Amino acid sequence: MTIRLHDTSARQIRDFVPLTPGCVSIYLCGATVQAAPHIGHIRSGLNFDIMRRWFTYRGYDVTFIRNVTDIDDKIIRKSAEQGRPWWSIGYENERAFNDGYDALGCLPPTYEPRATGHITEMIEMMRGLIERGHAYEADGNVYFDVRSLPGYLSLSNQDLDDLRQPSGEGETGKRDPRDFAMWKAAKEGEPSWETPWGRGRPGWHLECSAMAHKYLGSAFDIHGGGIDLIFPHHENEIAQAKAYGDEFANYWVHNAWVTIAGEKMAKSLGNSVLVSEMVKHWRPIVLRYYLGTPHYRSMIEYSEESLRDAESAFARIEGFVQRVTEKAGETVPPAAEVPPAFAEAMDEDLGVPQALAIVHTTVRQGNSALAADDKEAAVARLAEVRAMLGVLGLDPLDEHWAGEGDRGEDLHGVVDTLVRLVLDQRQSARARKDWAAADAIRDQLNQSGLVIEDSASGPRWTLGPR
Numbered sequence: 001m002t003i004r005l006h007d008t009s010a011r012q013i014r015d016f017v018p019l020t021p022g023c024v025s026i027y028l029c030g031a032t033v034q035a036a037p038h039i040g041h042i043r044s045g046l047n048f049d050i051m052r053r054w055f056t057y058r059g060y061d062v063t064f065i066r067n068v069t070d071i072d073d074k075i076i077r078k079s080a081e082q083g084r085p086w087w088s089i090g091y092e093n094e095r096a097f098n099d100g101y102d103a104l105g106c107l108p109p110t111y112e113p114r115a116t117g118h119i120t121e122m123i124e125m126m127r128g129l130i131e132r133g134h135a136y137e138a139d140g141n142v143y144f145d146v147r148s149l150p151g152y153l154s155l156s157n158q159d160l161d162d163l164r165q166p167s168g169e170g171e172t173g174k175r176d177p178r179d180f181a182m183w184k185a186a187k188e189g190e191p192s193w194e195t196p197w198g199r200g201r202p203g204w205h206l207e208c209s210a211m212a213h214k215y216l217g218s219a220f221d222i223h224g225g226g227i228d229l230i231f232p233h234h235e236n237e238i239a240q241a242k243a244y245g246d247e248f249a250n251y252w253v254h255n256a257w258v259t260i261a262g263e264k265m266a267k268s269l270g271n272s273v274l275v276s277e278m279v280k281h282w283r284p285i286v287l288r289y290y291l292g293t294p295h296y297r298s299m300i301e302y303s304e305e306s307l308r309d310a311e312s313a314f315a316r317i318e319g320f321v322q323r324v325t326e327k328a329g330e331t332v333p334p335a336a337e338v339p340p341a342f343a344e345a346m347d348e349d350l351g352v353p354q355a356l357a358i359v360h361t362t363v364r365q366g367n368s369a370l371a372a373d374d375k376e377a378a379v380a381r382l383a384e385v386r387a388m389l390g391v392l393g394l395d396p397l398d399e400h401w402a403g404e405g406d407r408g409e410d411l412h413g414v415v416d417t418l419v420r421l422v423l424d425q426r427q428s429a430r431a432r433k434d435w436a437a438a439d440a441i442r443d444q445l446n447q448s449g450l451v452i453e454d455s456a457s458g459p460r461w462t463l464g465p466r
């Protein structure tokens with residue numbers, strides 16, 4: 001067996017050959033903690049969580065780094081607007097990100113370094129780059145000289161002559177307008193750190209090169225992030241690391257976006273759907289199914305309808321797990337190995353949709369076995385289903401999801417059906433102009449603690465405050 005991955009750098013799917021046999025090192029660009037996470041952010045975390053689980057299943061010892069960018073223009077701007085320290089915004093949103101990752105069952109990374117904890121390493125890297133003639137100081141900024149490095153822009157396959165790299169505010173003294181800032185001179189009232197070139201703060205690209213070097217060394221296996229990061233972020237990370245003498249990443253893996261009306265879901269575009277809001281309406285395991293099962297290189301166009309489809313598809317799997325568990329009279333442990341067709345699909349560039357099709361086929365076979373009263377076959381299929389779901393982080397019997405039941409969310413589907421039934425009756429009462437009956441139904445629903453909201457795709461309910 002060989003795991004194969006799409007490498008953005010090679011623009012094709014390549015056999016994965018680890019630098020150290022039996023080990024895999026992964027660096028994922030994590031959150032810029034300027035706001036709470038939307039479902040696009042968590043999709044990125046989830047795609048790499050599934051990658052990590054698959055490597056682990058295949059017997060690799062995985063080191064997984066997901067960093068936190070806790071200093072950046074937007075954090076500084078918010079701090080000024082809200083009259084709060086910059087770090088309080090970072091800490092608050094970092095916690096919101098961790099809650100989001102955890103709610104959707106992403107395993108914690110091996111290490112989760114914060115940028116501001118690595119200023120020393122960044123200074124070291126700048127010093128090395130200046131000594132080697134790849135960087136220079138001007139007006140308290142430190143710039144990377146893009147013409148000094150042959151091969152710059154090979155990840156995004158661009159030509160230096162065509163490049164437009166806009167300069168940020170205060171980025172004066174560049175030798176070439178395409179040079180990018182590794183370090184930004186301090187501005188009045190903004191956070192800054194002491195360096196041999198004066199006080200200032202790091203640029204985003206330098207943070208990741210320095211943290212990857214510290215935790216994974218000068219060469220590592222996989223670097224990941226969303227496709228929006230290919231240029232300029234990853235291109236500039238590569239430039240700094242290579243010019244410093246690092247081999248850097250061997251494979252570049254990029255996840256596609258969650259989109260709304262064809263556009264990237266982004267804090268800056270104001271079209272975000274926050275994870276904290278979503279978990280009020282949907283079970284986290286259903287959200288994981290929704291965000292984690294399309295192929296990581298396919299866009300997910302967000303819609304309530306597709307979420308409902310995910311909910312019913314997952315309910316079919318979960319119903320099977322419950323029925324066989326009841327029939328067996330005890331919890332059936334996962335099989336030691338997943339079916340070969342599932343493994344084959346996962347080996348080929350993490351083909352989760354194909355792998356999921358095997359889960360559904362196995363569920364159908366298991367249901368037929370139940371219908372034929374063949375307990376042994378049903379139990380065997382359940383063991384396989386649990387092993388496959390475990391790799392995808394979707395096993396409803398896994399202890400991670402156990403708390404869901406305590407909060408009554410295992411009854412979500414039942415309540416949902418009942419509420420819809422009642423709302424249909426209210427609709428019929430209104431259709432026959434029986435306003436008294438319609439109002440009575442609404443009042444009873446409100447008294448039971450449910451809040452009903454009208455949305456484009458029909459009424460939606462949530463539990464009101466207790």
Ligand SMILES: Nc1ncnc2c1ncn2[C@@H]1O[C@H](COP(=O)(O)OP(=O)(O)OP(=O)(O)O)[C@@H](O)[C@H]1O
Nearest residue numbers: 030031032040041044225226257258265266267268
């Ligand atoms: N809509 C999305 N779909 C999938 N991945 C995304 C999406 N938005 C951001 N990501 C990924 O999430 C990770 C963390 O993103 P980061 O916090 O840097 O986002 P950002 O670009 O500051 O936020 P935004 O794009 O929302 O303004 C990155 O790997 C990024 O590529």
Ligand SMILES: [Zn+2]
Nearest residue numbers: 029030208233
């Ligand atoms: Zn990064």
